[in-house]
Amino acid sequence: MRRVVGITLAGLLVTLAGCSSGLNRPVQEVTATIGENNVQKIQVTAHSFWFEPNRIVVHAGVPVELEIHNGSWIVPHNMTVNAAEAGITVDASAGIPARTKTVRFTPTQEGEYPFFCHVDGHAGKGMKGTIVVVK
Numbered sequence: 001m002r003r004v005v006g007i008t009l010a011g012l013l014v015t016l017a018g019c020s021s022g023l024n025r026p027v028q029e030v031t032a033t034i035g036e037n038n039v040q041k042i043q044v045t046a047h048s049f050w051f052e053p054n055r056i057v058v059h060a061g062v063p064v065e066l067e068i069h070n071g072s073w074i075v076p077h078n079m080t081v082n083a084a085e086a087g088i089t090v091d092a093s094a095g096i097p098a099r100t101k102t103v104r105f106t107p108t109q110e111g112e113y114p115f116f117c118h119v120d121g122h123a124g125k126g127m128k129g130t131i132v133v134v135k
Ligand SMILES: [Cu+2]
Pocket: 046, 076, 077, 078, 117, 118, 119, 122, 127
């Protein structure tokens, strides 16, 4: 009986971890809409191991409010953007139990800037994406 429970628990943990690969996933693009208060709001879910969406289009010169939600109950995730030249510096960890983190920045320069999860080898498993700054 104990063995059956152990096996069931292991199966449950694997299911909860969502150990599906984020590699070769299709591009899912979302364009921010500018709200009444002149803020572009975007929500991103960090799954194990991919971001949804993985391509985020924002407008230059308009503040961005980015809400990162961890879609996993047991795997901590993060979103990092190192694009200080474009006004985008993000290092937001969405852990457990604080699974949602909101960050704000104002992109200043058009271009494409990569983002990734810096936890363990998650980026290599597919936790990567692109912030596209347009006029
Ligand atoms: Cu991660």
